[in-house]
Amino acid sequence: MKKVDIISGFLGAGKTTLIKKLLKERLNGENIVVIENEYGEVGIDGNILKSDNITIKEITSGCICCTISSSFKDVLDEVFDTYNPDRIIVEPSGVAKLSEVVKEIRSEQVKRNIIINMQIAVVDSVNFENYFDNFGEFFVDQITNAKTIILSKTQLMRNTDLNQVFKAIRKMNPTCPIITTNWDNIPASKILEVGEFRNKDVLSQVDLIRKPLNVSHLIRKGMKSDSIASDVFKTWGVETPKVFKKSELRNILEELGKGNYGNVIRVKGVVNTAASWIQFDYVPGQIEIKDINYDYTGRICVIGSELKKEAIKTLFLGE
Numbered sequence: 206m207k208k209v210d211i212i213s214g215f216l217g218a219g220k221t222t223l224i225k226k227l228l229k230e231r232l233n234g235e236n237i238v239v240i241e242n243e244y245g246e247v248g249i250d251g252n253i254l255k256s257d258n259i260t261i262k263e264i265t266s267g268c269i270c271c272t273i274s275s276s277f278k279d280v281l282d283e284v285f286d287t288y289n290p291d292r293i294i295v296e297p298s299g300v301a302k303l304s305e306v307v308k309e310i311r312s313e314q315v316k317r318n319i320i321i322n323m324q325i326a327v328v329d330s331v332n333f334e335n336y337f338d339n340f341g342e343f344f345v346d347q348i349t350n351a352k353t354i355i356l357s358k359t360q361l362m363r364n365t366d367l368n369q370v371f372k373a374i375r376k377m378n379p380t381c382p383i384i385t386t387n388w389d390n391i392p393a394s395k396i397l398e399v400g401e402f403r404n405k406d407v408l409s410q411v412d413l414i415r416k417p418l419n420v421s422h423l424i425r426k427g428m429k430s431d432s433i434a435s436d437v438f439k440t441w442g443v444e445t446p447k448v449f450k451k452s453e454l455r456n457i458l459e460e461l462g463k464g465n466y467g468n469v470i471r472v473k474g475v476v477n478t479a480a481s482w483i484q485f486d487y488v489p490g491q492i493e494i495k496d497i498n499y500d501y502t503g504r505i506c507v508i509g510s511e512l513k514k515e516a517i518k519t520l521f522l523g524e
């Protein structure tokens with residue numbers, strides 16, 4: 206049986222960062238294919254993950270669990286015919302419902318002789334409240350259906366706030382392990398041990414009595430439960446050779462967060478500057494810009510609701 210690991214999580218939670226860590230520190234000796242699903246039309250994470258011995262398959266422009274499930278099946282065909290991997294890591298788009306992704310993969314279980322191994326949701330602890338309040342239908346689905354939850358950005362949180370987030374997640378998912386340690390301080394081997402249920406620590410031997418809660422009351426009144434991502438989330442993307450200044454890019458990202466361009470929840474990309482190539486990431490309240498060696502051309506992707514696409518285009522490209 207081949208193992209399939211699902212690393213889900215809302216937009217910008219840290220899925221790609223986590224996969225990179227697992228590959229670099231631990232899984233690089235295995236024959237692995239990563240299936241990377243980007244909601245936007247331009248692929249960015251595939252190149253970020255690329256390394257010599259890992260095969261990356263990118264599926265863009267929608268979610269593999271709904272609008273483009275046939276592309277997912279095609280990619281699975283190709284993966285099994287060409288690479289015959291020991292392990293497949295699936296990174297669904299940030300707006301995919303984990304329950305739907307699991308359903309999709311389970312429907313392939315017998316035919317492909319695969320088994321879901323890790324079923325992880327990466328949860329951005331800093332933006333927990335924001336995502337719960339505004340995009341709960343997708344966010345809560347990921348939390349309640351995860352077998353392991355990995356909190357990201359915990360080092361940016363005050364301990365009391367982190368504790369609140371922990372308690373709220375525990376209410377939604379009474380049984381799964383929740384990793385709260387800053388990723389820099391935890392080796393990939395430990396994350397795998399917990400994710401694959403090989404963890405034999407004190408707590409797992411105690412019969413923790415946690416009452417399973419009915420989560421429906423946690424979901425805001427009137428929240429729908431049957432939307433698909435394309436009903437709610439819109440994207441704008443472009444490929445461009447334009448040369449940016451770092452300060453100009455930072456201003457643009459700050460500008461996008463002010464609410465004048467729609468509800469922007471994720472911006473990412475790579476662009477050229479006169480001195481180097483840079484990779485940038487925006488999630489509400491956090492901007493990261495870092496130098497990278499090179500890329501084949503500039504690519505920018507914006508995701509959010511009620512996006513003002515023409516204005517965003519002008520903001521980035523001045524046209």
Ligand SMILES: Nc1nc2c(ncn2[C@@H]2O[C@H](COP(=O)(O)OP(=O)(O)OP(=O)(O)O)[C@@H](O)[C@H]2O)c(=O)[nH]1
Nearest residue numbers: 215216217218219220221222299357358388486493
């Ligand atoms: N400080 C801190 N930053 C993090 C952590 N995890 C992720 N990030 C940052 O969060 C941003 C988004 O990380 P990604 O790994 O690209 O997130 P993702 O879930 O793959 O994003 P999408 O593919 O857009 O859904 C990047 O700027 C990361 O460096 C963390 O634990 N701590």
